Amino acid sequence: MRRLTADGRPDEQGAVLVLVVLLTVTLVAMAAMVVDVGALLDERRQLQNGADAGALAVARSCALGACNPTLAESLADLNSRDGDSKVDSVVPDLSTKQVRVTTSTQGGGGNVLPYFFGQVVTGQKGRTLRATANASWTTAAPSTAVAVPIAVSECEAEQLMVGTSVVIMFAKPIGTCLLKYPAGNFGWLDTDCPDTYTVGVSVDGDPGRSGPKTCLDPRINTDVTFPVFDTVTAKGSKADYHVAGFLVLRLTGWRFPGDPSPTPPCPSAASCVAGTVVRYTTTGSAGVTLVS
Numbered sequence: 001m002r003r004l005t006a007d008g009r010p011d012e013q014g015a016v017l018v019l020v021v022l023l024t025v026t027l028v029a030m031a032a033m034v035v036d037v038g039a040l041l042d043e044r045r046q047l048q049n050g051a052d053a054g055a056l057a058v059a060r061s062c063a064l065g066a067c068n069p070t071l072a073e074s075l076a077d078l079n080s081r082d083g084d085s086k087v088d089s090v091v092p093d094l095s096t097k098q099v100r101v102t103t104s105t106q107g108g109g110g111n112v113l114p115y116f117f118g119q120v121v122t123g124q125k126g127r128t129l130r131a132t133a134n135a136s137w138t139t140a141a142p143s144t145a146v147a148v149p150i151a152v153s154e155c156e157a158e159q160l161m162v163g164t165s166v167v168i169m170f171a172k173p174i175g176t177c178l179l180k181y182p183a184g185n186f187g188w189l190d191t192d193c194p195d196t197y198t199v200g201v202s203v204d205g206d207p208g209r210s211g212p213k214t215c216l217d218p219r220i221n222t223d224v225t226f227p228v229f230d231t232v233t234a235k236g237s238k239a240d241y242h243v244a245g246f247l248v249l250r251l252t253g254w255r256f257p258g259d260p261s262p263t264p265p266c267p268s269a270a271s272c273v274a275g276t277v278v279r280y281t282t283t284g285s286a287g288v289t290l291v292s
Contacts, residue, residue, distance in 0.1 A: 047103045047131035050076035050085050052290060055101040055135035056162065058090055059288045062099060063137035067092045076103045088130070097137050098291060104130040134291040142246065142281060144198045147225035148215055149189035150273065151205070151241045154230040160247070160277045163290050170256075170271040186256060186271045188212070189227070189241060197227045197243050199282075205232075205239040213259045216251065216273075220261065223278050224251040230282075245282030249275030 054072030061068040069090035076085040085105050092099040105128070152168055160166055170186040189195075190206035193215035197203065216224070230244035253261040254273040265274035279289045 050079035051103045051131040051133035055133040059135035059137040145246045149191045151187040151229045167274045202240045248278040251275045
């Protein structure tokens with residue numbers, strides 16, 4: 001029976017303490033779950049970065065003639081904060097020219113809560129987290145390609161990483177690049193759009209041509225090939241661009257004088273193209289692409 005006070009009402013002494021204890025336990029459990037699941041997701045991101053880097057490195061070694069699976073192990077460790085990721089498998093397929101890398105690590109060893117709480121978010125059962133990446137390679141760079149008439153500096157192209165979103169600026173040097181565009185020139189070539197370009201052949205530039213809107217508009221959000229030049233020679237108001245390779249971007253936008261895309265990726269005073277790097281090849285180089 002509940003105790004009654006002098007005036008006949010129930011005695012509720014200690015009820016607040018019970019509520020405080022229950023709420024404290026609940027809050028601690030929620031905080032532990034947030035910390036644990038967040039740590040697991042961060043760990044999986046590290047594993048995926050290591051798998052991606054390892055797959056690209058092994059694919060490049062395969063393209064050069066000798067598949068070296070040990071490259072995946074070192075890159076998996078470099079992309080892990082604790083430097084201790086495990087490469088479960090490296091499976092190159094010479095017939096399809098693809099390599100599959102799977103990485104793993106023991107997750108949640110010191111968790112406050114059971115790993116069950118993280119399974120819904122991570123989609124993986126058990127305590128071992130895994131990540132998989134596939135990369136493909138080509139043994140020879142193409143000597144010709146159909147591309148849009150906008151040349152990109154080789155120095156800029158060499159700094160790009162497959163799978164990253166980039167904005168390539170024109171008419172001024174980028175970073176440590178010494179190869180500049182001629183004054184007033186935006187890398188525009190005096191050819192059709194698109195046109196066929198050949199590595200080792202020089203193409204006339206035309207700074208006075210009209211904007212590329214009719215050329216780029218139909219190609220937004222598609223893979224677009226750009227010729228890459230290694231040397232440029234000024235010829236009065238024009239220039240000769242020597243084609244050295246090809247850069248493929250998943251085009252997302254651009255801005256040139258008087259001709260921006262619907263969402264320009266650079267300020268009005270600048271000229272640029274933007275997209276996700278799909279691949280970059282030069283004479284004698286091996287083309288490597290992250291598949292998934």
